Amino acid sequence: MLLYNASIVTPKGLIRNGYVHLSGGKIMTIGKGSLDYLSVKDAIDAQGKWLLPGLIDLHTDAIDAEISPRRSADFPIDVAFRELERRMSGCGITTVYHSLHLGYTAAELNAQSKYSRREIFDRVYALTRQRTLINNKIHLRFELTGIDAFETACDLIEKGCIDLLSVMDHTPGQGQVSVDSFIRMAVRQGMSEAEARQDLAEKQAAPILPTNQLDILLDLARSRSVVVASHDDDTAQKVDDMYAAGIRICEFPVSMEAAQRGKELGMYVIGGSSNVLRGGSLSGNLGVEEAIRAGVIDSLCSDYYPPSLLHAVFRLAANGMALTEAVKLATLHPAQAVGIDSMTGSIETGKQADLILVDVSESTPIVTHTFVNGHLVAQANLQPQPEPAWQA
Structure with a gap:
C-alpha cells in the first residue's frame, strides 16, 4: 500500500x-x-x-465505563470491548492499555456491577488474544488499600495477563483529593459535614498493603517485564519513594513540585490529555499544558476521555508548540516509557x-x-x- x-x-x-x-x-x-x-x-x-503515527494511550478508564455506563447497568463484556475498539480506532488510537482497577472498593461500590473484577480482567485479556482492530494491552491499577486483592494481582501478573502496573492510593488527604475537596464532594452527595468528616476518618484509618508485599508485587512485575508506574504523586518525597522502589513512570503528578522531581530523576512523567483539552484539572490540581511548557511532562494519556488525546495534540500545536513535538507526547514518548518504541510510536522505516x-x-x-x-x-x-x- x-x-x-x-x-x-x-x-x-x-x-x-x-x-x-x-x-x-x-x-x-x-x-x-x-x-x-x-x-x-x-x-x-x-x-x-x-x-501521524497511531496514538498510544497508556491509561484510559474507558473499558469500565463501557461495561457499566451507569450504576448497575452492565453490558456484555464482549460487546463493550468491541464497541470501544471501534471508537478508539476512530479517535486515532492504535495501541491502548485498558486501565482496570483492582482493590479499589469505592469504585466497585459506585459501579455496583454484576461482574467481579477477576471476571472483567479474565474476559478482557481473553479478548485481547483474539482478532482485534487495534493493539490491546492491559494496565492493572492496583489500589494500595486493596490488601485482599494482593493475591489476585500477583496471579494476573504471573500468568502474563498484565502489560503495565500502576500503584495507587486514593486515601483522601493526600494525592489527588485534599481533605477540603473530599468534604465538599461528600456534602454535595448528601452527607452532613459531620458525617463527611467521620467517613474521612474511617478512610484515612484504613490499612494499606505492607511494604514487604508491595516489594513482592513490584519484583514479580519486573520479573515478567511489566513496567511499573506511580499514580497521583503530590510531593517530591513521594516521587523519591517511588523511584527508590524501582518505579520509572510518574503518572498524573498533582503538583508542579512532584512533576519537576520526576523529571529530575529521569522518570517518564505522564499527564492527562483531558486536562489539556478542558484547560485545567477537574480537581484544581496541576494544569498539564502549563507543566508541558515548563518541560516537566513528556507524555499524555487520555485518562477518562479517549478522543481528548488527538485534540490535545492539536490544541498544543495551535497554542504555539511545534506539531512534531506535540505529536511525540501521544506517540513516541509513551512508546519509550513502556519499551515498545522499537516497534511503534513513530513514522520510521522498519x-x-x-x-x-x-x-x-x-x-x-x-x-x-x-x-x-x-x-x-x-x-x-x-x-x-x-x-x-x-x-x-
Whole structure:
C-alpha cells in the first residue's frame, strides 16, 4: 500500500508532499515528491492531510465505563470491548492499555456491577488474544488499600495477563483529593459535614498493603517485564519513594513540585490529555499544558476521555508548540516509557505501520483513516452537506 501527497510528521520534522510505502504490516520507505503511484496496487491520495503515527494511550478508564455506563447497568463484556475498539480506532488510537482497577472498593461500590473484577480482567485479556482492530494491552491499577486483592494481582501478573502496573492510593488527604475537596464532594452527595468528616476518618484509618508485599508485587512485575508506574504523586518525597522502589513512570503528578522531581530523576512523567483539552484539572490540581511548557511532562494519556488525546495534540500545536513535538507526547514518548518504541510510536522505516490520516476542519482534527499493522481498520471521510430545500 502507498500513502502519497501527505504531510508526514516524523520524529525529525515534517515532510510536505510526502509518501509512505507499506508492506507486510511495516513501513518500508518514506519519501518526498512524486512517485509512480499508478503502479502500486493500493494507493491512497492523502490530499495534503496530516499523516501521524497511531496514538498510544497508556491509561484510559474507558473499558469500565463501557461495561457499566451507569450504576448497575452492565453490558456484555464482549460487546463493550468491541464497541470501544471501534471508537478508539476512530479517535486515532492504535495501541491502548485498558486501565482496570483492582482493590479499589469505592469504585466497585459506585459501579455496583454484576461482574467481579477477576471476571472483567479474565474476559478482557481473553479478548485481547483474539482478532482485534487495534493493539490491546492491559494496565492493572492496583489500589494500595486493596490488601485482599494482593493475591489476585500477583496471579494476573504471573500468568502474563498484565502489560503495565500502576500503584495507587486514593486515601483522601493526600494525592489527588485534599481533605477540603473530599468534604465538599461528600456534602454535595448528601452527607452532613459531620458525617463527611467521620467517613474521612474511617478512610484515612484504613490499612494499606505492607511494604514487604508491595516489594513482592513490584519484583514479580519486573520479573515478567511489566513496567511499573506511580499514580497521583503530590510531593517530591513521594516521587523519591517511588523511584527508590524501582518505579520509572510518574503518572498524573498533582503538583508542579512532584512533576519537576520526576523529571529530575529521569522518570517518564505522564499527564492527562483531558486536562489539556478542558484547560485545567477537574480537581484544581496541576494544569498539564502549563507543566508541558515548563518541560516537566513528556507524555499524555487520555485518562477518562479517549478522543481528548488527538485534540490535545492539536490544541498544543495551535497554542504555539511545534506539531512534531506535540505529536511525540501521544506517540513516541509513551512508546519509550513502556519499551515498545522499537516497534511503534513513530513514522520510521522498519516500524509497524500504525498510522493515522488527520484532516482539520475549522481547527478541529478529524481522523479519516486509521491503519494498524498496515491494515485499514477505520475510515471516515467528511462529506459536504447539500443546502436545505428551502434555500435552494
